[in-house]
Amino acid sequence: MGFYLVQFLGGLAQASSLFLVAAGLSIIFGVTRIVNFAHGSFYMLGAYLAYTLAERMGGAVGFWSAIALAAVATGVVGVVMELLVLRRLYRGPELFQLLATFGVVLIVQDVALLIWGPEDLLGPRAPGLEGVVRILGRPFPKYELLLIALGPIVLGLLWLLFHRTRWGTLVRAATQDREMTAALGINQTWLFTSVLFVGSLLAGLGGALQIPREAVNLHMDINIVVEAFVVVVVGGMGSVGGAFLAAVLIGLIQAFGILVFPQITLVVVFLFMAVVLVVRPHGLMGRQQATARGAGHVPEAPIHASGMMGRVAAVGLLVVLAALPALFGDYALAVLTEMMILALFAASLHFIMGPGGMVSFGHAAYFGLGAYGAGLLVKHLSGGMVAGLVSAPLFAGLGALLFGWFCVRLSGVYLAMLTLAFAQIVWSIAFQWYAVTGGDNGILGVWPDGWASPRWAFYYLSLVLCAGGVLMLRRVIFSPFGYALRAGRDSPLRADAVGIDVRHLQWLAFTVAGAFAGLAGGLYAYSKGSVFPTLMAIPRSVDGLVMVLLGGVQTLTGPLVGAAVFHALNTEMVRYTDHWRLTLGVAIVLLVVIFPQGIVGTLARLPFFRRKEA
Amino acid sequence: MTGSTSDAILTVEALNAYYGRAHILSDVALQAGRGEVVALIGRNGAGKSTTFKSIMGLVDDRRGRITFAGNDISRSAPHEIARLGLGYVPEDRRIFTDLTVMENLEVGRQRPREGAPEWTPERLFTLFPNLAEMRGRLGGGMSGGEQQMLTIARTLMGNPLAILLDEPSEGLAPRIVEMMAHAIIGLKAEGQTIILSEQNLHFAGLVSDRAHVIEKGRIRFGGTMRELAADEAVRRAYLTL
Numbered sequence: 012m013g014f015y016l017v018q019f020l021g022g023l024a025q026a027s028s029l030f031l032v033a034a035g036l037s038i039i040f041g042v043t044r045i046v047n048f049a050h051g052s053f054y055m056l057g058a059y060l061a062y063t064l065a066e067r068m069g070g071a072v073g074f075w076s077a078i079a080l081a082a083v084a085t086g087v088v089g090v091v092m093e094l095l096v097l098r099r100l101y102r103g104p105e106l107f108q109l110l111a112t113f114g115v116v117l118i119v120q121d122v123a124l125l126i127w128g129p130e131d132l133l134g135p136r137a138p139g140l141e142g143v144v145r146i147l148g149r150p151f152p153k154y155e156l157l158l159i160a161l162g163p164i165v166l167g168l169l170w171l172l173f174h175r176t177r178w179g180t181l182v183r184a185a186t187q188d189r190e191m192t193a194a195l196g197i198n199q200t201w202l203f204t205s206v207l208f209v210g211s212l213l214a215g216l217g218g219a220l221q222i223p224r225e226a227v228n229l230h231m232d233i234n235i236v237v238e239a240f241v242v243v244v245v246g247g248m249g250s251v252g253g254a255f256l257a258a259v260l261i262g263l264i265q266a267f268g269i270l271v272f273p274q275i276t277l278v279v280v281f282l283f284m285a286v287v288l289v290v291r292p293h294g295l296m297g298r299q300q301a302t303a304r305g306a307g308h309v310p311e312a313p314i315h316a317s318g319m320m321g322r323v324a325a326v327g328l329l330v331v332l333a334a335l336p337a338l339f340g341d342y343a344l345a346v347l348t349e350m351m352i353l354a355l356f357a358a359s360l361h362f363i364m365g366p367g368g369m370v371s372f373g374h375a376a377y378f379g380l381g382a383y384g385a386g387l388l389v390k391h392l393s394g395g396m397v398a399g400l401v402s403a404p405l406f407a408g409l410g411a412l413l414f415g416w417f418c419v420r421l422s423g424v425y426l427a428m429l430t431l432a433f434a435q436i437v438w439s440i441a442f443q444w445y446a447v448t449g450g451d452n453g454i455l456g457v458w459p460d461g462w463a464s465p466r467w468a469f470y471y472l473s474l475v476l477c478a479g480g481v482l483m484l485r486r487v488i489f490s491p492f493g494y495a496l497r498a499g500r501d502s503p504l505r506a507d508a509v510g511i512d513v514r515h516l517q518w519l520a521f522t523v524a525g526a527f528a529g530l531a532g533g534l535y536a537y538s539k540g541s542v543f544p545t546l547m548a549i550p551r552s553v554d555g556l557v558m559v560l561l562g563g564v565q566t567l568t569g570p571l572v573g574a575a576v577f578h579a580l581n582t583e584m585v586r587y588t589d590h591w592r593l594t595l596g597v598a599i600v601l602l603v604v605i606f607p608q609g610i611v612g613t614l615a616r617l618p619f620f621r622r623k624e625a
Numbered sequence: 626m627t628g629s630t631s632d633a634i635l636t637v638e639a640l641n642a643y644y645g646r647a648h649i650l651s652d653v654a655l656q657a658g659r660g661e662v663v664a665l666i667g668r669n670g671a672g673k674s675t676t677f678k679s680i681m682g683l684v685d686d687r688r689g690r691i692t693f694a695g696n697d698i699s700r701s702a703p704h705e706i707a708r709l710g711l712g713y714v715p716e717d718r719r720i721f722t723d724l725t726v727m728e729n730l731e732v733g734r735q736r737p738r739e740g741a742p743e744w745t746p747e748r749l750f751t752l753f754p755n756l757a758e759m760r761g762r763l764g765g766g767m768s769g770g771e772q773q774m775l776t777i778a779r780t781l782m783g784n785p786l787a788i789l790l791d792e793p794s795e796g797l798a799p800r801i802v803e804m805m806a807h808a809i810i811g812l813k814a815e816g817q818t819i820i821l822s823e824q825n826l827h828f829a830g831l832v833s834d835r836a837h838v839i840e841k842g843r844i845r846f847g848g849t850m851r852e853l854a855a856d857e858a859v860r861r862a863y864l865t866l
Contacts, residue, residue, distance in 0.1 A: 177731060184721045184732040191719040194681055195733045196707030196783055 026262025051236025085215020247297020373434025379547025381529025407529020563609020
């Protein structure tokens with residue numbers, strides 16, 4: 012009995028920490044509609060800052076002041092990000108800010124590495140709360156009791172802040188209708204800045220409070236931000252009370268899940284989220300999201316099939332690509348091969364994001380499924396490459412068919428999070444099912460057949476399949492199916508009214524995109540000779556998003572340019588600098604600020620590239 | 626032709642507005658004097674709401690000269706314009722449905738302003754007695770008429786020098802329309818400057834001193850209500866359906 016009670020209390024303590032972070036994320040999203048990837052980085056910063064400050068100041072007063080100061084300082088960092096970056100992007104396409112916050116994630120990672128080094132740092136115990144109490148004979152850390160109390164206290168304080176102050180009233184008003192709030196004389200710029208302060212402060216506080224519990228390390232950011240997203244989505248975006256409820260549920264599921272399903276610990280939380288979203292598409296306490304009025308979002312210009320110039324350029328590019336093996340050595344060809352594979356991956360993600368209007372945070376699942384489709388065939392059936400490249404898109408397509416059925420029932424961030432949940436589920440299966448997938452040892456020896464094994468031969472094979480895949484996706488976009496899909500994106504209601512089955516189309520599009528991502532994944536497996544679970548991990552999905560957004564969502568060439576630029580930046584920076592994350596992060600932030608419509612999107616607006624009006 | 630007033634509080638000259646490539650307003654000009662009630666009359670889609678939104682800074686692509694209380698507001702942001710004392714009541718009301726009546730009023734609150742009537746929730750409740758009984762009710766749980774009153778009250782909480790009132794009678798039951806007319810006449814008695822848009826000539830006639838007629842984004846007539854009533858040709862060309 013005592014054992015379960017202690018487990019239960021441990022779950023609640025974890026829930027409090029989760030709640031602090033998730034509440035901040037939820038508040039920021041509610042008002043600014045920004046999906047703040049950097050929120051986990053603020054959590055990590057809070058922990059590092061608290062560690063340093065507590066070491067410097069020492070003593071009981073020093074410890075608690077360190078926690079408070081670290082939280083405030085993190086809030087200030089959030090304000091700096093808002094002032095320097097986000098403020099310039101509010102009028103840009105939605106999700107573009109997401110790309111910028113991802114740049115901030117990379118920057119913070121390297122800055123933390125520079126300042127605090129790669130070692131795990133163990134902070135001091137909380138003065139006065141070092142020991143344990145006995146609960147039904149079982150020891151339980153006193154500090155955890157403090158955390159358990161803190162969750163409801165912060166919830167209460169936030170409620171007072173939002174319901175009993177003018178600031179809170181204005182924030183809630185702006186959450187609902189920014190334009191009207193402005194027309195009543197409220198300067199939203201400062202409202203947003205202050206919201207970023209409060210939200211980041213909560214993240215920093217959550218991080219700072221961890222130092223007596225666990226070592227501060229450089230991986231805290233991604234782990235917590237994913238969990239916080241899960242909490243926010245399960246609770247309902249923008250609902251602080253929902254975030255609390257969800258944090259408690261998830262804390263307890265983590266605490267007891269490990270007892271009940273030790274085999275699939277990693278996936279239990281995501282399964283829970285998937286179930287919640289399927290049953291309640293807007294989270295436990297969320298409501299149908301009103302489109303944020305006056306979000307300043309400009310209707311996209313329709314995309315056009317390329318004219319004569321575009322076709323000549325495309326053929327020219329293909330000719331150049333075909334000529335490259337004569338000029339370059341194996342290393343360059345390997346990089347170029349990867350670039351083309353990523354371009355196909357990005358194009359497949361763009362297919363559902365651009366024309367389909369569905370943002371996926373978990374597209375790597377299908378890339379990975381493709382790779383495993385090929386890899387498993389080699390491992391268990393000793394299949395050849397041709398069979399592998401057929402099974403890759405099939406395997407991924409089937410996965411997309413299954414998951415897509417659930418995903419297309421949602422929209423917006425909820426849809427994105429469900430795709431992430433499925434990606435995590437697939438990833439943990441690959442990671443934990445040793446007998447079949449080899450777990451994190453991966454599958455080795457996935458090599459091309461003899462005729463395709465020279466670098467140049469595999470390069471041509473990839474060129475044919477990737478260029479062919481990209482062209483086919485383009486064809487589909489300009490087919491009646493593509494038009495109907497875009498109609499469904501622009502106005503689901505009107506599309507429904509003229510007899511288009513929007514959900515069905517989206518499902519189909521999701522499957523097609525999955526299959527092409529799978530083809531890319533299969534090629535990738537053969538180009539590397541191996542398959543690992545990281546192929547379908549979150550960073551790979553984020554890479555895909557970055558490539559598509561960097562290029563420009565509402566352009567067709569965008570994802571290709573995005574993939575090329577991203578991969579080139581990535582490879583070159585790893586070669587020339589130790590601080591490639593910092594450099595890449597700064598590059599992404601600058602690109603976003605300079606090209607607020609994506610690279611291709613911005614170029615297309617220049618008079619030189621603009622089509623002449625007929 | 627406009628019965629121009631010497632102490633105009635709002636002057637709009639050569640206002641053009643665009644949505645993308647569509648040219649919505651062409652050289653719109655209008656004027657309101659202190660304490661006046663001026664109507665902007667036109668059919669559905671004539672450009673009334675766009676005129677108000679452009680004045681308020683809510684249309685990105687707008688050109689022209691707009692002067693309010695001695696300030697050039699042609700390039701100002703909406704919140705700056707509101708803080709100069711120009712109130713805006715949108716036609717679709719845009720109540721904060723998740724906020725209570727009192728909270729809706731709080732969002733609109735600004736400091737008292739010299740030269741403008743000073744409003745408090747209590748004074749507004751005498752103007753709109755219905756609202757007094759539902760202070761704690763969520764905006765989403767109110768009827769259309771109640772929401773219309775709340776949206777006007779919310780704007781008045783900013784103690785505006787003038788308000789832009791977009792189609793106050795639209796979609797309301799006849800009894801509520803009558804209450805609305807009384808409220809506007811009451812506001813006028815307080816010295817509140819009002820520029821209102823209407824399709825309903827009768828309603829406009831009840832409350833307004835002067836009128837501008839707009840059609841296809843151009844001002845076609847300017848004069849007193851009496852002159853408009855006498856001008857059969859204008860009414861037939863631009864107002865009757």
